[in-house]
Amino acid sequence: MKTTGTCPKCNSNSIYTDATNMKRGDRCAIPISSWGKLFIDTYLCLDCGYVEEYICKEDLNDLKKREKLEANWKKVNS
Numbered sequence: 001m002k003t004t005g006t007c008p009k010c011n012s013n014s015i016y017t018d019a020t021n022m023k024r025g026d027r028c029a030i031p032i033s034s035w036g037k038l039f040i041d042t043y044l045c046l047d048c049g050y051v052e053e054y055i056c057k058e059d060l061n062d063l064k065k066r067e068k069l070e071a072n073w074k075k076v077n078s
Protein backbone atom coordinates (compact mmCIF):
# COMPACT_ATOMS: atom_id res chain seq x y z
CA MET A 1 0.00 0.00 0.00
CA LYS A 2 2.81 2.36 0.94
CA THR A 3 4.81 1.67 -2.21
CA THR A 4 2.07 0.52 -4.60
CA GLY A 5 -0.59 3.10 -3.74
CA THR A 6 -3.09 0.25 -4.05
CA CYS A 7 -5.13 -1.36 -1.26
CA PRO A 8 -4.14 -5.04 -0.76
CA LYS A 9 -7.66 -5.86 0.46
CA CYS A 10 -9.95 -4.27 -2.13
CA ASN A 11 -7.54 -3.09 -4.88
CA SER A 12 -8.73 0.51 -4.58
CA ASN A 13 -6.28 3.31 -5.32
CA SER A 14 -7.98 5.73 -2.89
CA ILE A 15 -4.99 5.53 -0.54
CA TYR A 16 -4.14 8.44 1.74
CA THR A 17 -1.25 9.00 4.14
CA ASP A 18 -0.28 11.40 6.90
CA ALA A 19 3.42 10.73 6.25
CA THR A 20 4.17 14.35 5.41
CA ASN A 21 1.96 15.88 8.13
CA MET A 22 2.95 17.00 11.62
CA LYS A 23 2.54 14.05 13.99
CA ARG A 24 -0.18 14.39 16.60
CA GLY A 25 -2.76 12.31 18.42
CA ASP A 26 -2.69 9.01 20.29
CA ARG A 27 -1.83 6.83 17.32
CA CYS A 28 1.04 8.90 16.02
CA ALA A 29 3.84 7.15 17.93
CA ILE A 30 4.93 4.00 19.79
CA PRO A 31 6.71 4.58 23.11
CA ILE A 32 10.03 2.72 23.42
CA SER A 33 11.27 4.22 26.70
CA SER A 34 10.17 6.82 29.22
CA TRP A 35 11.25 9.61 26.87
CA GLY A 36 11.68 8.00 23.47
CA LYS A 37 9.13 7.14 20.85
CA LEU A 38 8.94 6.03 17.25
CA PHE A 39 6.70 8.13 15.04
CA ILE A 40 4.26 6.36 12.76
CA ASP A 41 3.21 7.02 9.18
CA THR A 42 -0.34 5.83 8.56
CA TYR A 43 -1.69 4.68 5.20
CA LEU A 44 -5.41 4.11 4.83
CA CYS A 45 -7.85 3.04 2.16
CA LEU A 46 -10.85 5.34 1.84
CA ASP A 47 -12.91 2.64 0.11
CA CYS A 48 -12.72 -0.31 2.55
CA GLY A 49 -11.13 1.34 5.60
CA TYR A 50 -8.04 -0.87 5.71
CA VAL A 51 -5.13 0.74 7.60
CA GLU A 52 -1.39 0.11 7.52
CA GLU A 53 1.10 1.72 9.87
CA TYR A 54 4.89 2.09 9.47
CA ILE A 55 7.56 3.62 11.63
CA CYS A 56 8.69 6.75 9.80
CA LYS A 57 11.97 6.50 7.90
CA GLU A 58 13.84 9.04 10.04
CA ASP A 59 13.17 6.96 13.17
CA LEU A 60 13.98 3.67 11.44
CA ASN A 61 17.38 5.12 10.58
CA ASP A 62 17.95 6.63 14.04
CA LEU A 63 20.65 4.45 15.64
CA LYS A 64 19.93 5.59 19.21
CA LYS A 65 16.26 4.76 18.88
CA ARG A 66 17.08 1.42 17.28
CA GLU A 67 19.41 0.50 20.15
CA LYS A 68 16.78 1.51 22.70
CA LEU A 69 14.17 -0.64 21.03
CA GLU A 70 16.50 -3.63 20.66
CA ALA A 71 17.34 -3.37 24.38
CA ASN A 72 13.73 -3.18 25.56
CA TRP A 73 11.69 -5.21 23.09
CA LYS A 74 11.89 -8.95 22.52
CA LYS A 75 13.02 -10.15 19.11
CA VAL A 76 10.35 -12.49 17.80
CA ASN A 77 12.46 -15.11 15.99
CA SER A 78 15.33 -15.54 18.44
Ligand SMILES: [Zn+2]
Binds near residue numbers: 008009010046049050
Ligand atom coordinates in the same frame (compact mmCIF):
# COMPACT_ATOMS: atom_id res chain seq x y z
ZN1 LIG B 1 -9.34 -1.04 0.49
